[in-house]
Amino acid sequence: MSKPSKRIQEIDGATLLFCGDSGDGMQLTGSQFTATSALSGNDVRTFPDYPSEIRAPAGSLAGVSAFQVNFSATPIYTPGDSPDTLVAMNPAALKVYLPKLKPKGLLIVDRDAFTDLNLKKAGYRETPLEDEDLSKRYRLQAVPITTLTLDALQEADLDGRGKRRCKNFFALGLVYWLYDRTLEPTLRWIEEKFSKAPQVADANRKALKAGYAFGEAEGSFATRFIVNKAPSAPGTYRIVNGNEASALGFVTAARLAGKPLVYSSYPITPASNVLHELAKLKHLDVRTIQYEDEIAAMGSAVGASFGGAFSLTGTSGPGICLKSEAINLAIMLELPLVILNVQRGGPSTGLPTKTEQADLLQALYGRNGESPVPILAAAGPTDCFDVAIEAFRIAVRHMTPVFMLTDGYLANGAAPWRIPRFEDLEPIECTHPTDPEGFLPYARDNATLARPWVIPGTAGMEHRLGGLEKEDGAGNVSYDPENHQRMCRLRAEKIQRIADFIPEAHPDGPPEGDLLVLSWGGTFGAAYSACLRARSKGHAVAHLHLRHLNPFPKGLEKALSRYGKILIPELNFGHLALLIRARYLTDAVSFCKVKGRPFEISEVEQKIEEMLS
Amino acid sequence: MTDAAEARTLTRKDFASDQAVRWCPGCGNYAILAQVQQTLPKLGIPRENFVVISGIGCSSRFPYYMNTFGIHSIHGRAPTLATGLKGARSDLQVWVVTGDGDGLAIGGNHFLHALRRNVDINILLFNNRIYGLTKGQYSPTSELGKRTKSSPQGSIENPVNPIGVAIGAEASFIARTVDMFQHHMSDVLLRAAEHRGAALVEIEQNCVIFNNGAWRHLTDPDAKLENVLYLEHGKPMRFGKKRQKGIRLKGLHPEVVDVAEVGEEGLLVHDEKAEEPTLAYFLSRMGPPDFPTPVGVFRCIDKPVHDQLLLEQVHEAEARKSPDMNALYRLGQTWEVSEEAT
Ligand SMILES: Cc1ncc(C[n+]2csc(CCOP(=O)(O)OP(=O)(O)O)c2C)c(N)n1
Ligand code: SF4
Ligand SMILES: [Mg+2]
Numbered sequence: 001m002s003k004p005s006k007r008i009q010e011i012d013g014a015t016l017l018f019c020g021d022s023g024d025g026m027q028l029t030g031s032q033f034t035a036t037s038a039l040s041g042n043d044v045r046t047f048p049d050y051p052s053e054i055r056a057p058a059g060s061l062a063g064v065s066a067f068q069v070n071f072s073a074t075p076i077y078t079p080g081d082s083p084d085t086l087v088a089m090n091p092a093a094l095k096v097y098l099p100k101l102k103p104k105g106l107l108i109v110d111r112d113a114f115t116d117l118n119l120k121k122a123g124y125r126e127t128p129l130e131d132e133d134l135s136k137r138y139r140l141q142a143v144p145i146t147t148l149t150l151d152a153l154q155e156a157d158l159d160g161r162g163k164r165r166c167k168n169f170f171a172l173g174l175v176y177w178l179y180d181r182t183l184e185p186t187l188r189w190i191e192e193k194f195s196k197a198p199q200v201a202d203a204n205r206k207a208l209k210a211g212y213a214f215g216e217a218e219g220s221f222a223t224r225f226i227v228n229k230a231p232s233a234p235g236t237y238r239i240v241n242g243n244e245a246s247a248l249g250f251v252t253a254a255r256l257a258g259k260p261l262v263y264s265s266y267p268i269t270p271a272s273n274v275l276h277e278l279a280k281l282k283h284l285d286v287r288t289i290q291y292e293d294e295i296a297a298m299g300s301a302v303g304a305s306f307g308g309a310f311s312l313t314g315t316s317g318p319g320i321c322l323k324s325e326a327i328n329l330a331i332m333l334e335l336p337l338v339i340l341n342v343q344r345g346g347p348s349t350g351l352p353t354k355t356e357q358a359d360l361l362q363a364l365y366g367r368n369g370e371s372p373v374p375i376l377a378a379a380g381p382t383d384c385f386d387v388a389i390e391a392f393r394i395a396v397r398h399m400t401p402v403f404m405l406t407d408g409y410l411a412n413g414a415a416p417w418r419i420p421r422f423e424d425l426e427p428i429e430c431t432h433p434t435d436p437e438g439f440l441p442y443a444r445d446n447a448t449l450a451r452p453w454v455i456p457g458t459a460g461m462e463h464r465l466g467g468l469e470k471e472d473g474a475g476n477v478s479y480d481p482e483n484h485q486r487m488c489r490l491r492a493e494k495i496q497r498i499a500d501f502i503p504e505a506h507p508d509g510p511p512e513g514d515l516l517v518l519s520w521g522g523t524f525g526a527a528y529s530a531c532l533r534a535r536s537k538g539h540a541v542a543h544l545h546l547r548h549l550n551p552f553p554k555g556l557e558k559a560l561s562r563y564g565k566i567l568i569p570e571l572n573f574g575h576l577a578l579l580i581r582a583r584y585l586t587d588a589v590s591f592c593k594v595k596g597r598p599f600e601i602s603e604v605e606q607k608i609e610e611m612l613s
Numbered sequence: 614m615t616d617a618a619e620a621r622t623l624t625r626k627d628f629a630s631d632q633a634v635r636w637c638p639g640c641g642n643y644a645i646l647a648q649v650q651q652t653l654p655k656l657g658i659p660r661e662n663f664v665v666i667s668g669i670g671c672s673s674r675f676p677y678y679m680n681t682f683g684i685h686s687i688h689g690r691a692p693t694l695a696t697g698l699k700g701a702r703s704d705l706q707v708w709v710v711t712g713d714g715d716g717l718a719i720g721g722n723h724f725l726h727a728l729r730r731n732v733d734i735n736i737l738l739f740n741n742r743i744y745g746l747t748k749g750q751y752s753p754t755s756e757l758g759k760r761t762k763s764s765p766q767g768s769i770e771n772p773v774n775p776i777g778v779a780i781g782a783e784a785s786f787i788a789r790t791v792d793m794f795q796h797h798m799s800d801v802l803l804r805a806a807e808h809r810g811a812a813l814v815e816i817e818q819n820c821v822i823f824n825n826g827a828w829r830h831l832t833d834p835d836a837k838l839e840n841v842l843y844l845e846h847g848k849p850m851r852f853g854k855k856r857q858k859g860i861r862l863k864g865l866h867p868e869v870v871d872v873a874e875v876g877e878e879g880l881l882v883h884d885e886k887a888e889e890p891t892l893a894y895f896l897s898r899m900g901p902p903d904f905p906t907p908v909g910v911f912r913c914i915d916k917p918v919h920d921q922l923l924l925e926q927v928h929e930a931e932a933r934k935s936p937d938m939n940a941l942y943r944l945g946q947t948w949e950v951s952e953e954a955t
Contacts, residue, residue: 039948185946238947248942255938260927262701282930284941287700287923291693292726299690299723300697303666306684307701329687419947422938456682456698456705459661464630464676466685467669476632477677 006216007223008180013042013072014227015080016175018168019097020089020110021058022051022065025168030067031414032172036185037071038239038416041229044071045525046241046414047079047598052269052353059121064096071179073228077380077525079413081600085178086138087171089113089145091122098138107138108174110167112146141220145170145211152210157199166207173211180226183208233418240417242381242410243270246314246340247277249388251284254310256389257396257428260285262309264300266293266319269352270408271342274314294319298326298339305335306465308432308455310392314340317359318349320366327401328367331491333465334442334451336395336402336430338388343407343521345596354596355409357521358572363403364550364579370488372495374398375549377405379524382417384410387547389425396430398498399450405549407571409598410522436460441475448501449494496551504555505544507562513540514612516563518588520546520576523569523599530604539612549576557584565611567591569604623654628663630680636671641792641819645739646678648795649708652802653681656706663706664698666691668720670712671746672739672818689720692727695734699920706806709736714744717753717773728782730919731810735802738775738813741820742827749823761823776897776911779813780890785916786812787893789908792819793832797843797908804910810918830901831908840901844909849880852905860899867899885913 016033018026027048038044047068056063070080085106088094090113101107114127128134129142149167156163169190176183187205194201215221240248254261263278263286265271279288287309291297297313305311315323320341330337343359345351363375374394378387384406391404433439433452441463442451454461463475471478472486507516509531519527524545531543544559546552560566560580566588568577577590591607593599628650636642653663663681667673669688676683686694691709699707709727716724716738727734743761744750750763754775758767779787786808790798798816805812817828830840842852842860850860851872859872859880872880884892893912900906 035946039946041948041950189946232950234950234952236943236947236949238943238945251941252938255936260701262697264697264700281941282927283934284936284938285927285931287927289696289700289923291696292722295690296693296696296723296726299686299693300700302686303684303694303697303699304701305697306664306682306694307698307705309701311697311701325687326690326693333684419939419942422942456664456702457661459659462661462663462681462683464679464683464685466677466683467687468685 006221008226009223010226010228012074012227013070013076014084014179014225015068015070015082016085016087017066017068017083017097017100018087018171019064019066019093020168021092022056022063023058024065024089025165026065026067026089029168029172030069032186032189033175033181034069034071034414035189035239036176036181037069037227038237039185040181042071042073042227043076043230043232044069044239044414044416045076045079046070047409048412050353057121059090059092059118061092061096061122064093066093066097071227073230075230077529078598078601081602085175087175089168089171091118091124091128094128095122095124101138103137105138106141108141108143108171110145110171111142112144143174143214148210148214149207152206153203156203156206158203162200163203166203169204169207170211170214173208174215177212177215178221178224180224183212232416235418237416237418239414240381240385241412241414242378242384242406243273243342243412244277245382245384245417246378246388246404246406247274247281249385250312250338250392251278251281251286252385252422252425253389253392253428254286255284255422256425257310257392257430259308259310259430260287262301262304262311263288264291264297264304264311264313265289265315266291266297268316268319270344270411271314271316271319271340273411274340274342294322295326298323301337301339302326302330302333302335305330305337306333306456308453311337312340313337314342316342316344317346317362320359320362324367327373328369328371329467330401331371331373332467332470334399334491336399336453338391338395338402338404340404340406342411343405345594351596353408355407355522355598356571356594356596357407357523358575358594359405360520360549360572360575361578363405370492372492373401373403373550374495374498375403375405376547377521377549378410379521379545379547381410381413381415385417393428394498396428396453397450397501398448398494399453400495405521407522432458434458434461440473441465442470442473444490448497449490499551499554502548502553505546505553505559506555507542507544507559509535509542510540511542512562513542514564515539515541515608516560516566517541517543517604517608518546518560518566518568518576518580519543520549520570523571526599526601526604527569529601530608533601533605534608539608541608541612546576552583560584560586565589567607567611569599569607571598623660625650625654627660628653628680630678632677634678635674637822639821640671641741642672642675642739644792644795645737645798645816645818646675648798649802650679652799655803656806658706662704663708665708665710666695666698667710668712668715669746670715670744671820672710672712673715675710689715689718690723691715692720692723692734692736696727696730696732696919699732699734700923703733703920703924707734709734711736711738712745713738713740713742713752713754713775717775717778721753725778725782728779728784728811728813731785731916732919733810733921735805735812735814738815739818740775740815741818741824743820743824745820745823774897775813775815777894780894780897780912784813784912785810786913787911788813789815789817789911791817791828791831791908794908801909804913808913810916831906840905842899842905842907844883844885844896844907844911846883846885846910849877849882851877851880867895867904869904885910887912888914
């Protein structure tokens with residue numbers, strides 16, 4: 001019901017960034033905007049960015065929490081580069097995120113938060129809102145959000161503090177008006193969320209509506225924007241973030257095999273949510289055990305696998321360091337299990353809440369001895385679901401621990417997920433031999449070289465496993481030099497043979513050309529989008545994304561040979577590039593970034609341009 | 614009941630694997646192995662339901678010699694494998710074998726937490742007060758001043774008392790026996806096996822090579838009876854060749870008394886079922902030179918069992934919620950995209 005005085009402009013999509021103090025509810029505001037946009041049919045991607053301190057001092061730069069959402073009428077693959085609209089709830093947030101805003105972008109601030117004290121905490125000598133430069137470079141809207149919220153809540157049955165806490169809903173209402181969103185989904189959400197606190201529900205509803213009405217009435221908001229539905233495959237959808245999708249994938253894998261899922265873990269950012277998600281799923285025979293440390297969690301994973309369960313452990317980089325020795329035990333025992341690493345910035349404690357891809361070589365080589373292990377990486381939040389299932393499929397078919405790599409960006413970022421029907425998913429076969437006749441613990445399958453998964457309770461098949469080198473076949477302790485070399489080769493060959501069971505490498509774009517962008521993990525979106533843009537400008541650029549980092553898929557070498565140049569963008573100092581250069585003797589160019597943030601499309605795009613010029 | 618019937622006919626031989634035992638001649642581990650192989654058939658449990666899990670050390674070679682399922686894992690981590698295994702398979706009889714270094718140095722953390730969680734496993738801690746496998750360094754149970762290869766001038770570290778640690782960890786079953794005490798060990802092992810929850814059995818074990826005679830005062834036929842206090846639930850604490858001595862409480866301290874002089878009524882009476890571990894702790898502090906070393910069951914109480922609780926939560930949730938995967942996928946807000954829209 002827009003008034004005729006307002007201009008309506010149809011746009012392809014927009015990127016919006018909410019930022020404020022940790023206590024301002026920016027994550028909630030962003031998630032609500034995301035859900036509403038998705039429900040209205042847009043494609044969406046999100047990037048929550050929050051401090052690692054639980055309660056950093058109010059108003060400080062360290063306490064700024066942000067949520068970026070990209071929503072579009074065309075398919076998108078990243079949370080967007082620079083925001084078109086920035087909502088800053090206090091000076092600190094403005095200070096941190098203003099540099100990201102597009103030139104001439106819309107800048108909405110809560111004028112009331114620009115008090116002397118807050119300005120000082122943010123390191124401003126004087127208020128930036130009076131700075132002429134600011135209004136020249138951006139479309140500044142300094143709205144007294146707090147006052148307007150309090151005005152709208154005069155009647156509300158809450159104290160002043162409670163009322164002020166509703167200001168994020170005012171801001172959300174205003175932005176809903178701006179992008180012509182319906183209030184319904186958020187109103188419904190408020191109803192459910194605060195069903196036990198009707199005064200709070202009522203106040204939030206009022207604030208939301210007041211924000212919307214303000215946009216409608218306020219003359220300075222002259223234009224509102226419409227973003228139409230994005231084309232997507234028919235089906236039922238919901239929003240999931242990467243950690244949720246991983247958890248759903250793991251329990252799905254176990255159910256596809258009719259097995260309990262045992263999750264052994266120790267809390268760590270950004271992997272803890274996987275533990276929280278799985279702990280809710282006891283009714284699906286998910287058994288979560290919170291251990292004293294990651295060493296224990298990994299040992300437990302080995303024990304649970306020996307017992308015949310679908311066994312999973314999850315952590316982030318520092319936890320993987322602790323798990324190394326027991327991962328090697330799993331490799332030696334040739335037991336199936338999955339190790340999830342939700343990567344974060346390192347080394348050491350590093351950047352706990354920020355993203356990075358610098359654990360690839362750790363997964364591949366971070367243990368003593370010849371220690372081969374398959375590695376898979378998820379490309380986006382929803383891909384975590386598929387990769388989680390695939391990881392278990394490989395683990396049980398090839399009798400090996402499997403690494404699954406995601407990262408903080410995927411873990412917390414959300415995207416629309418086309419919900420599968422459980423019945424349509426391919427069951428996971430796994431058998432436990434019960435015939436003692438001729439049983440050898442380390443006998444091998446002809447095709448996969450996997451050994452039999454015989455579990456305790458099987459009469460006549462009692463056997464001992466151990467970390468000491470095994471005699472080929474019988475599995476007894478053996479120090480024989482020839483046997484050791486043979487077993488090392490067998491373990492390596494077993495992992496290599498996984499390549500016979502996975503799809504061949506298949507670049508997206510021209511089958512040959514000037515440049516191939518090779519990516520893995522969470523860089524998918526930026527790399528893919530940059531290649532699309534390059535092609536739309538007429539460049540012969542293809543994109544190849546690797547889900548399997550060990551073994552590499554077949555056809556990779558051939559694919560690499562068909563392009564003049566190879567570019568490998570990574571959030572590390574060139575892990576995949578090192579592997580590719582070593583393995584295939586190609587002059588791949590490494591493009592690195594370790595800033596705790598994902599690639600922007602434009603960064604990859606520029607690099608492509610540079611390489612082609 | 615054929616399984617149980619068969620299980621009852623199992624003998625010591627059924628539990629011996631075909632692997633040659635490779636401990637040093639005269640090592641106390643042989644006697645422990647023999648007792649375990651002797652005792653397990655008495656439990657009436659099918660052999661295939663036993664799993665023996667160890668860490669690293671001389672003692673941790675144990676699973677290779679048992680014809681059961683087994684894992685010779687990594688240094689100090691056996692309790693973690695056992696906890697995970699019980700989480701997956703609470704139906705199994707899981708035994709953990711560990712050493713004083715394996716269990717109390719590198720694996721001290723897991724030792725503590727496995728006991729605290731009260732996982733239904735039996736932990737046998739072979740205490741030879743030395744690192745055997747790495748050829749003779751001092752261990753967390755070596756006495757202050759102990760001269761070893763890594764402490765040529767004598768150890769400057771205070772030893773830890775395994776029973777005391779177990780009490781601190783709120784263990785529900787705690788016992789001690791000695792490698793040479795055949796019948797005693799068998800009784801204690803049976804008690805541990807019957808106990809629901811984590812059972813710790815400290816077994817004083819002689820390392821003939823690197824710490825020979827560490828437990829001589831308990832095993833020497835002449836000295837033994839004067840130095841060992843056999844704990845019996847509900848019985849007054851008496852020891853000595855003729856059971857002529859007793860333990861009496863003097864203030865907060867133990868006192869050795871002549872039973873003939875003070876009468877049996879004045880003696881401390883053992884109570885392994887006491888909810889508070891005060892008495893068990895008090896007993897754990899007794900030992901040479903002034904007191905006899907208590908052996909037997911220090912503590913045996915009922916406590917909720919971790920793997921049982923885990924299963925109960927699963928069953929409780931299963932009874933409450935449908936295991937419908939499609940419903941799980943559709944949690945929260947969903948939306949439909951129809952054919953026409955695309
Ligand atoms: C991670 C690791 N660190 C060190 C070792 C070397 N190591 C093997 S056994 C052992 C000590 C064993 O002592 P204890 O547990 O008392 O067993 P015992 O040999 O006395 O039975 C050590 C230090 C190892 N195997 N693994
Ligand atoms: S070194 Fe000691 S503990 Fe190890 S086998 Fe020999 S005697 Fe036994
Ligand atoms: Mg020892």
